Amino acid sequence: xxxxxxxxxxxxxxxxxxxxxxxxxxxxxxxxxxxxxxxxxxxxxxxxxxxxxxxxxxxxxxxxxxxxxxxxxxxxxxxxxxxxxxxxxxxxxxxxxxxxxxxxxxxxxxxxxxxxxxxxxxxxxxxxxxxxxxxxxxxxxxxxxxxxxxxxxxxxxxxxxxxxxxxxxxxxxxxxxxxxxxxxxxxxxxxxxxxxxxxxxxxxxxxxxxxxxxxxxxxxxxxxxxxxxxxxxxxxxxxxxxxxxxxxxxxxxxxxxxxxxxxxxxxxx
Numbered sequence: 001x002x003x004x005x006x007x008x009x010x011x012x013x014x015x016x017x018x019x020x021x022x023x024x025x026x027x028x029x030x031x032x033x034x035x036x037x038x039x040x041x042x043x044x045x046x047x048x049x050x051x052x053x054x055x056x057x058x059x060x061x062x063x064x065x066x067x068x069x070x071x072x073x074x075x076x077x078x079x080x081x082x083x084x085x086x087x088x089x090x091x092x093x094x095x096x097x098x099x100x101x102x103x104x105x106x107x108x109x110x111x112x113x114x115x116x117x118x119x120x121x122x123x124x125x126x127x128x129x130x131x132x133x134x135x136x137x138x139x140x141x142x143x144x145x146x147x148x149x150x151x152x153x154x155x156x157x158x159x160x161x162x163x164x165x166x167x168x169x170x171x172x173x174x175x176x177x178x179x180x181x182x183x184x185x186x187x188x189x190x191x192x193x194x195x196x197x198x199x200x201x202x203x204x205x206x207x208x209x210x211x212x213x214x215x216x217x218x219x220x221x222x223x224x225x226x227x228x229x230x231x232x233x234x235x236x237x238x239x240x241x242x243x244x245x246x247x248x249x250x251x252x253x254x255x256x257x258x259x260x261x262x263x264x265x266x267x268x269x
Contacts, residue, residue: 002249004029006152007088009080011035011067011127012097014044016209017159019051020237021094024245026052026059031088033080035065035127037097059088067097067123077130081137089151090138092248093131095124095158095181105172113173120177121184124158128188131156132197139196154197155248158185159240160259162205165267178203182259189257198256202243205263206234231264 008025012018013034022032036044041064052060061083065076084090099119101112132154139151163171164178181201188199206212206225212234216222226232243260246252261267 002028003092005087005089006030006092007033007080007084007090008092008094008248009033009035009090009131010094010096011065011123012095012159013062014040014047014051015096015098016211016237017204017207017240018094018096019047020209021096021241021244022060023052024238024241025092025094025248028245030092031059032061033083033090034060034062035067035076035097036062038064038066067127068118070126073126073130077134081134084138089142090131090134091152091154093128093156094244095127095156097123098159100171100174102170104170108173113176116173116177117180120174121180124181125184128156128158128184128199132188132192132195135197136195151196153250153253154192155252156185156188156192156197156199157244157247158199158201159244160185160201160203162203162261162263162266164201164203164259165261185259186257193256198247198253200247200255200257201259202240202247203259203261203263203267204235204240205229205266207237207240208234209237228269229264229266230268233264235262235264 003025008030010018010022013022014036026032063076063079066072099115135154142151158181160181161178163175164182168175185199185201206216240262243262
């Protein structure tokens with residue numbers, strides 16, 4: 001398979017886009033390490049079964065992790081490091097966790113703004129640096145034990161948003177956090193590209209996850225927004241996952257610091 005012997009770590013692995021991406025990467029041969037938020041612990045088994053069926057091949061592991069906590073991330077990555085087998089090298093990170101709130105900018109409290117910034121920007125900083133250290137550590141071990149055996153290329157793909165490219169009404173803090181994520185990604189691409197890791201983003205429009213369907217259930221509101229998308233529809237989670245998977249391929253190594261917009265043309269206006 002295209003991604004055999006690879007471990008894909010997915011922050012936000014229980015979310016709609018994280019799960020869609022995980023299924024695609026798993027189908028390509030990758031093992032999965034899913035990071036889930038503490039509040040998701042009680043529904044872990046349900047989410048796993050609904051998203052992946054009953055994993056019987058031992059190619060999916062789960063780790064409780066608050067991505068906004070340096071200690072929590074360190075603990076989760078410490079467990080991943082201990083669990084790594086010869087069958088899977090930690091070469092892929094998907095930053096799929098996120099938070100969004102909707103209110104007029106003048107009504108956005110510091111607390112609410114922090115929730116957007118912490119989950120959408122601070123979290124990816126903490127998780128990505130932990131991943132980079134894990135990648136380099138295992139690269140050195142692989143080279144030492146295999147006599148210079150080729151190390152799989154490192155890939156970081158973060159889910160940004162059309163909100164990083166244009167001003168969306170009532171999404172001030174969210175727009176700022178996603179624009180910041182793209183700035184962070186360019187810096188990772190610049191600093192880590194020469195050390196074996198590329199970093200890119202994917203910017204979706206509204207995706208028809210379970211939450212997306214609920215949020216856009218009102219026909220009048222939905223139709224008004226769809227008029228702004230040239231393709232006339234929202235994105236399916238699998239379409240986002242396929243774009244992410246493309247950036248994870250070995251032959252995508254010259255795509256670094258880039259962004260793929262999966263928005264139906266919303267941001268071309």
